Amino acid sequence: MRFVLRMLPWAAAVLATLAFGVAVSGFAAYYYLRPTLPSVAEMREIPLQIPLRIYSRDGRLMQQVGEQRRTPTAFNDIPEIIVQAFLAAEDDRFFEHPGFDYQGIMRAALKLALTGSRAQGGSTITQQLARNYFLTRDRTFIRKAKELILSIQIENSFTKQEILELYLNKIFLGQRAYGVAAAAQVYFGKTLDELSVAEAATIAGLPAAPSRLNPVSNPELARDRRSYVLRRMAELNFIDDASYATAMNTPMESFLHAPGVELEAPYVAEMARAEMIQRFGKAAYTDGYQVITTVDSELQRAASRALRKALLQYDRRHGFRGPVAQLDLQTLLNDAADMEPGVRLQELLNAYPRIDDLSAAVVLEVSTQPEGGAEFFLHNVGRIKLPWERVRWKRYINDDVISGDPKNTAAMLSVGDVVYLLNTAQGWQLAQIPEVQGAFVALDPHDGAIVAMLGGFDYAINKFNRASQSQRQPGSSFKPFVYSAALENGLTAASIINDAPIVVNNTGQEEAWRPENHSNKFYGPTRLREGLVRSMNLVSLRVLRRIGIGNALEHLQAFGLPRSATPRDLSLALGSGGASPLQMAQGYAVLASGGMRVNSYVIERILDADGNVVFASAPEMVCEACAPLWQGEPAPAEAAAKGSPDDNMYAEVPAYPTAQEMIAAVSDWRPDYTETPLFWSDRGQAKRVIPEQNAYIVYDMMRDVIRRGTGRRARELGRSDIAGKTGTSNNRRDAWFSGFNADLVGVAWVGFDDDARSLGAGEEGGRTALPMWKDFMAVALDRSPTATLPQPEGLVTVKISPATGLAARTGEASVFEIFRDGNAPQPAAEQMDFLSEEIFGGDQESIF
DSSP states (O other), X not given: OHHXXXXXXXXXXXXXXXXXXXXXXXXXXHHHHGGGSOOHHHHHTOOOOBOEEEEOXXXXXXXXXXXXXXXXXXXXXXXXXXXXXXXXXXXXXXTXXXXXXXXXXXXXXHHHHHHOOOOOOOOOHHHHHHHHHHOOOOOSHHHHHHHHHHHHHHHHHSOHHHHHHHHHHHOBOSTTBBSHHHHHHHHHSOOGGGOOHHHHHHHHTOTTSHHHHSTTTOHHHHHHHHHHHHHHHXXXXXXXXXXXXXXXXXXXXXXXXXXXXXSOOXXXXXHHHHXXXXXXXXXXXXBOOEEEESOOHHHHHHHHHHHHHHHHHHHHHXXXXXXXXXXXXXXXXXXXXXXXXXXXXXXXXXXXXXXXXXXXXXXXEEOOSTTOOEEEEETTTEEEEEOHHHXXXXXXXXXXXXXXXXXXXXXXXXXXXXXXXXXXXXXXXXEOOOSOEEEEEEEOTTTXXXXXXXXXXXXTTOOOOTTTSOOBOOGGGGHHHHHHHHHTTTOOTTOEEEEOOEEEOOTTOSSOBOOOOTTSOOOEEEEHHHHHHTTOHHHHHHHHHHHOHHHHHHHHGGGTOOGGGOOSSGGGGGTOSOBOHHHHHHHHHHHHTTSEEOOOXXXXXXXXXXXXXEEEOOOOBOOTTTOOOOOSXXXXXXXXXXXXXXXXXXXXXXXXXXXXXXXXXXXXXXXXXXXXXXXXXXXXXXXXXXXXXXXXXXXXXXXXXXXXXTXXXXXXXXXXXXXXXXXXXXXXXXXXXXXXXXXXXXXXXXXXXXXXXXXXXXXXXXXXXXXXXXXXXXXXXXXXXXXXXXXXXXXXXXXXXXXXXXXXXXXXXXXXXXXXTTOOOOBOOSSOGXXXXXXXXOOOEEEX
16 A cells, blocks of 8 residues: 555656646647648638529429539428437437547547557547548548547537538438438438438438448348437437337338429420539539529420320321330249249339330230230339220331231230330320420510420430420421511512412422422412411412512511521422521511510529529510500611710600600600610610511411411310411421410420431321420410400501402402501402413413
8 A cells, every 4th residue: 555655646747747748749739730720711611512403483493403412401490300310320429528529539549559450430420520521531540630620629610500500411321412401302202391200310320331321222231220320319318119119110211212303394404504504614513503494384394295295196196116125024034033023023114214104014914815905014003904995006017107907915915025005094005105206395475485395205215405406397387487578578468379380490400399289289369368378388489489589588587597497599488498496486476576576595593502693684575565666677786886875865866946846746756776776775675676567467367377277276275366387398307386376485396306207198287286286275375365466556457359359349259358558459450460470371380
């Protein structure tokens, strides 16, 4: 005892020396390492990589783009059960320690002393946060010392709640999910407040090894880790025995959930994403931008249904092409004898895409009996039997020919065939993914906003956006632009044009071009209106020849069409150029707006991660009350550049000798852009490009296309305000329908990506594309008021003879026609001028 007492001072001195040495070493290490660590200010500005989110105009999420899936969440919005689960799994003394855990450090030191190996251990939530934000994951003493120093600094700079908020938003939890909100969506398809105790424990168990312990990669390991977390939660009294038992018995989900997309509009989302990259570079993917597009979710869904229905109906008409694959079922099932047959078949069908209501299936049994059915194993459904009428389908031979009726299902299918079934209102039906493609675009003619767009049958199969990127022959849907040019170059809706054979000898070609009408008939003298209503090719060609190609091209510039759409020859009249559905929609918007041109756009505004508006579109808008006049060509743009509008616009006010005369004139003076360009230059007013009288007459003729012409199927909508035009290109390679009222423009296109391939016999704009447009408009116009273009001043309605186009005489059969004031015809003379053209002679006319 006396020896022990003598040794105490020495022991105390040794311990004091050691403590002093540790303190000195600690201070030295701190001052050595401190300059390499971030400051408090830098820690306060910790950035989170937040993905780009793209929304519809009404707030529906369309797409989330970014390497890291993250949904930042405030601490007060994180349910307590999730916080408790992470504390139980990672750091139950979090609210007590100063940033590091003495017990963990001692365990690591003891292991080093006993085994000589360094070990990762004792990391608190604060240390994990320090490591994840600012340090590497190297297992060295230097990194560990930095982590310890930084943890203390974090604890001194942040509250415990702020530390947890950063941690729970930053931590990597596997499958590209960063933060608990993203993990809840990825693994369970839920928001945080929807998670059960078992699900919260599953997520809390991931930080230890997120790639290995997540339920998608390894359900068994995930279940074991969840059990540990639940046991710790029970030991810490975070959950009671009943909750513990229920959670332990909960099956483990083991599949991914896509981001919570609320509206399928991938083609529009891709357009928005590309524009964001142009504006912000790669920061667009990480800085949490929110893009609000012009798309209306209801109209987008209507467009999607209409396009898929139209393409599936076309595909149905052209026959069954056969199975997409053939499986040796017996061999495949024998190779997986330890699996249930249904599980193995489900696994095999996972390789085939599911598209909306189309699902892959494998044929299990066919019948040789007349009108016998078939049995299938359907992806995500199981075994189903279909009767003969749900399987029966004529075989495809080529695009013009299909086979006769099959005798039974054995004549169509074999066991092991992989096919597609379509879920219809009447039940499942044999179907296939169409080879034909389509596009649809709808825009608001008041400002050019794209309210709906589809660029193909399915984006996952082919990402090419046919609505905006294709260049296809518009065919007769181009004719309204040519007829508008005719009205500006001396013709009226009652002008008589001879519908007779034409031969065009083109220099450098061996054979002359002999264009024909779709009906292969000739109708003789025809009024201009009837030429458009009945889509007469020969009338259109003679119209173009009469007004001149140069005059036509000059007028067509008003519609904003690309150069590819306007060839400098007579084929221009038949739409032989190339344009996209979006470009055609922009052209039709000029007619729908009464002669004003707007530019299409898809991004309405952009918000930063904090919800601040960083960009808002300012489209030029149609304002009839602002600019009701049109007086020739628009004033040169450079006139407005001579001075700022505020400095010079008063110079545009006419000079009046007296104030009384100015007051008297001002009530009737309503200047438009052409008269006062300086005043309008910064007013966001769409520019008038064709006279409103011209636009109205073309609109009225196109209403007749639907009332009694090639667009008659659209009469089923029961609307008096709609106008449109069918279009079919050479050899039926493209089918179009373009139509509008004063509030909405819609363009539908159907064709093959191989533009040399014909749609086949009987396919044309009115049969193939119009149903898509009609089904969309049925939704878009439902419960909306009639939106007829208002008839402008400067037009008169006159009774004319339908045979001559001249003013009708008393007692003569007549129809009403609309003319510009001053262009109305006079009563017919005894000898009609058009007889001099020998239009009744039947001779063919050559055009050189």
